[in-house]
Amino acid sequence: MKLIKKLGNIVNYDRIGNCLKFKFLCFNINFKSPFKKKNYFISLGYNCFIRMIFTRYGIKPRKKDGELTCPFDLSVSPHKSVAELLENNFVDILDNIVYNNEYNCWENKKYSILYLHYKDVNLDGLKEKIERHVNNFRNLTNTSLDIKYFITCYNNEFSVDILNRIYNALLKLRGDKRFKFYVFNFIDKHSTDKNILSLNKNIIYKEYDVGDIVEFYKNWYLPKYIKPKILKKIFNDIK
Numbered sequence: 386m387k388l389i390k391k392l393g394n395i396v397n398y399d400r401i402g403n404c405l406k407f408k409f410l411c412f413n414i415n416f417k418s419p420f421k422k423k424n425y426f427i428s429l430g431y432n433c434f435i436r437m438i439f440t441r442y443g444i445k446p447r448k449k450d451g452e453l454t455c456p457f458d459l460s461v462s463p464h465k466s467v468a469e470l471l472e473n474n475f476v477d478i479l480d481n482i483v484y485n486n487e488y489n490c491w492e493n494k495k496y497s498i499l500y501l502h503y504k505d506v507n508l509d510g511l512k513e514k515i516e517r518h519v520n521n522f523r524n525l526t527n528t529s530l531d532i533k534y535f536i537t538c539y540n541n542e543f544s545v546d547i548l549n550r551i552y553n554a555l556l557k558l559r560g561d562k563r564f565k566f567y568v569f570n571f572i573d574k575h576s577t578d579k580n581i582l583s584l585n586k587n588i589i590y591k592e593y594d595v596g597d598i599v600e601f602y603k604n605w606y607l608p609k610y611i612k613p614k615i616l617k618k619i620f621n622d623i624k
Contacts, residue, residue, distance in 0.1 A: 423446050423450070423451050423452055424451075424452060424453050424521075424525050424529065425445075425529075425531070425532060425533060426439055426444065426445050426533050426535065426623070427455055427522070427525065427532055427533070427534050427535070428455065428457050428458050428534075428535055428536075429457050429462075429467050429471075429534050429535060429536040429551065430457040430460070430461070430462035430463075430464070430467050430536055430537070431461065431462060431463070431464060431536060431537050431538060431539075432460075432461050432462075432537065433458065433459050433460075433461075433501075433502070433606075434537045434569075434605060435458075435535045435537065436454075436458040436459060437606060438605075438606075438611060438616075440452070442611070442616055444619075444620060444623075453521040453525065454514075454517075454518050454521060455518050455519075455521050455522040455525070456470075456475065456478065456515060456518040456519050456522055458518070459500070459501075459502040459503075460498050460499060460500050460501070460502075461498065461499040461501060462496070462498045463496070463497050463498075464536065464538070464543060464544065464547045464548065464551070465544070465547050466493075466496035466497060466498055467536065467551055468547050468550040468551045468554060469496065470496065471551060471554035471555065471558065472550070472554045474523075474558075475519045475522075475523075477495070478493065478496070478515060478519060479512050479515060479516065480493075480495065481493055481494045481495040481496075482494070482508060482511065482512070485499065488501070489504060490503065490504050491503060491504075491506075491508070491511050500515075526555075526558050526559060527558075529562070530562060530563065531562070531563045531564070532559070532562075532563075532564045532565075533564070533565045533566075533567065533623060534555060534564060534565070534566045534567065535566075535567045535568075535569060536548070536551065536566075536567070536568055536569070537568075537569045537570075537571065538568065538569070538570050538571070539570075539571050539572075539598060539601075539602050540570075540571070540572050540573065540574065540598045540602075541570060541572065541574075543568070543570065545580045545581060545583050545584050546583075548568055548584060548585075548588060549583075549584065549585045549588070551566065552566050552585045552587065552588050553585075565589055566587070566588050566589065567588075567589045567590075567591065567622075567623065568584075568588055568589070568590045568591065569591055569593065569619070570590065570591065570592045570593070571592075571593050571595045571598065571601060571602075571605075572592050572593065572594055572595065572598060573594065573595065573596055573597060573598040573601075589622075591619075591622050593615055593618065593619070595610075595615065
């Protein structure tokens, strides 16, 4: 027993998603196990958090591992625009795209969607990518037996009515197939909005206290702002 206890103090391991981190004395070893599910976690915006963080920390596979890109993965998409596009099945998502000189990227003017990760792509190339990503979303939504959708917001900046619209649109698109819709609210203060009681009971609403919300909003993609405690909580919440 004493030997086992000593070994436990020498060798430690931690797990988030399929990432195993071993610590042996002063050595750190990271190992990724194969993914059991692909194209299972789908982002609905607001920004790139779900795609980038889920992928970086082993919750979601990488593109080279067979994970498909969907239309809200790598863009900044207001919640209202997400609701409208799900309701109209992306009918006009390729229209009204212009170059935004302030942000130095392409923008869909009607839906105020910023494509920050496609600055070096011309308009035709961007439209081709968007069309492919929309088709990925449609195919997965139509055929996958089980899906989890996610949307992020910051310090209670959301509309319960719009979140309910998004859920209802997903319900219509999915038909009789199972799905879950998660709302991640990153906060430095808890919501006091009584309207939260009107949120559809089937929406899974989670709050994560990130401390300084302004710094987190600006820098969430930097490793020091994504703390293991938050990642573990997210991973446990979606298992």
